[in-house]
Amino acid sequence: MALGWIWRAQSLPTNFYVALWTSATAPTADTNVMSDGTEITAGNGYTTGGFQLTPGATDYDVWTEDDGNDRALVQMKDIVWTASGGNIPSAGNGARYAVHTDDNATIANREVYHYFDLVSDRTVSDTQTLTLQNCEIRINES
Amino acid sequence: MNLNGLAVEVKAVQPGARRFEVKPAEIYPAALADLQSALEAHRAVDRALSTYKAQAVQLPPEAWGLAFVPRDELTSQAAIVARAQALELARLWFTEYLHQSIDGGLLEIRILKDEDWRL
Numbered sequence: 001m002a003l004g005w006i007w008r009a010q011s012l013p014t015n016f017y018v019a020l021w022t023s024a025t026a027p028t029a030d031t032n033v034m035s036d037g038t039e040i041t042a043g044n045g046y047t048t049g050g051f052q053l054t055p056g057a058t059d060y061d062v063w064t065e066d067d068g069n070d071r072a073l074v075q076m077k078d079i080v081w082t083a084s085g086g087n088i089p090s091a092g093n094g095a096r097y098a099v100h101t102d103d104n105a106t107i108a109n110r111e112v113y114h115y116f117d118l119v120s121d122r123t124v125s126d127t128q129t130l131t132l133q134n135c136e137i138r139i140n141e142s
Numbered sequence: 143m144n145l146n147g148l149a150v151e152v153k154a155v156q157p158g159a160r161r162f163e164v165k166p167a168e169i170y171p172a173a174l175a176d177l178q179s180a181l182e183a184h185r186a187v188d189r190a191l192s193t194y195k196a197q198a199v200q201l202p203p204e205a206w207g208l209a210f211v212p213r214d215e216l217t218s219q220a221a222i223v224a225r226a227q228a229l230e231l232a233r234l235w236f237t238e239y240l241h242q243s244i245d246g247g248l249l250e251i252r253i254l255k256d257e258d259w260r261l
Binding site for chain 2: 057062065066067068075131134
């Protein structure tokens with residue numbers, strides 16, 4: 001992914017997404033695509049494929065170079081889903097993981113770049129919000 | 143949190159960004175102290191910071207003191223983990239305050255090297 005963008009001048013995705021998975025399959029370093037996990041049921045404010053992010057300063061708004069720990073950190077803007085007309089998820093199990101993907105037109109084939117553990121299954125009641133605050137991508141130099 | 147003197151603004155890499163260099167020996171003690179103070183005084187903070195306050199409550203009590211001990215001086219894995227948790231929370235606390243100080247604009251932070259504060 002990044003190898004192609006940086007060293008082979010391949011095009012960046014136009015957008016990225018953050019999707020929500022149930023606890024059916026925990027994402028790991030071996031997770032490759034969306035079909036490796038189980039996305040939550042769409043509806044009531046959650047769209048299949050998840051929340052759209054645009055590459056750039058607005059949606060990835062904090063960069064940290066941590067010389068002491070030889071790493072870089074990129075924070076995303078807050079990702080908010082508001083339940084409307086019922087709960088999120090609209091059916092089935094709650095959201096346990098958030099995954100950061102590309103924008104392949106076939107959602108099942110979207111590459112999973114990063115994942116975040118929400119610690120427990122999350123269900124949001126009608127009119128309430130689920131906010132993922134300052135999700136950080138960590139890139140280690142060694 | 144009083145950021146006065148903690149972040150030195152330098153030339154940004156990205157157009158439109160504001161870039162700051164910070165020293166671990168300055169930001170970590172200040173952030174840890176402010177976070178502890180916020181907990182003890184039940185200080186009202188906004189939603190973004192309240193998330194970190196909630197996480198801070200979950201820290202093992204010894205983490206606050208361990209955060210000031212250089213990693214190389216610790217031998218217990220549990221101590222190293224607790225120390226890292228406290229320092230990461232302090233970093234996020236400080237970063238959020240700094241981000242709010244520039245009205246949520248594009249922020250670049252460079253944390254300078256200091257072995258005493260390595261995770």
